[in-house]
Amino acid sequence: MTTRAISTCTSPKNNKSPAALATFSPPGFTGAVLLREVDRGLGLIDAINACIPDPRNQDLIVHKQRTLLAQRIFGIALGYEDLNDHQTLRANPVFQTITERGINEQLPLASPPTLCRLENRIKEQQLYFFADRTSCHEFLSNQFRLVLSSAAYV
Secondary structure (H helix, E strand, O other): OOOOOEEEEEOOOOOOOOOOEEEEEOOOOOOHHHHHHHHHHHOHHHHHHHHOOOOOOOOOOOOOHHHHHHHHHHHHHOOOOOHHHHHHHOOOHHHHHHOOOOOOOOOOOOOHHHHHHHHHHHHHHHHHHHHHOOOOOOHHHHHHHHHHHHHOOO
């Protein structure tokens, strides 16, 4: 029995909105190139990359932050939510192409632990942002607010 990937794309009836919904089933690379082209047009990954500071020494890194973001975002969009899925995806030539890093058999994309560190770094920056914006004059109230905000990301 063969499994076929079915792609559907619908646009809203209201022509004023440019939104579209595309579904790909089962998860795979059916819409990978489409997603990359949509991202190129919107510049979403570049915009996200510009908002997240990269504290790593640029002379020592193997994977650029933009490539890490593209790998993770496209992985989620294509139905690979778990970081463990990236252990297999990192050597896939199609996946290497859509991240715009290029195909390199000797150097696969980032491993799941590398992607995990990226996500943790983003969460730490987000918590710092919450800590910087206190809304109460009392220390205890601010600490309680920070605990509640932190719990949302656990």
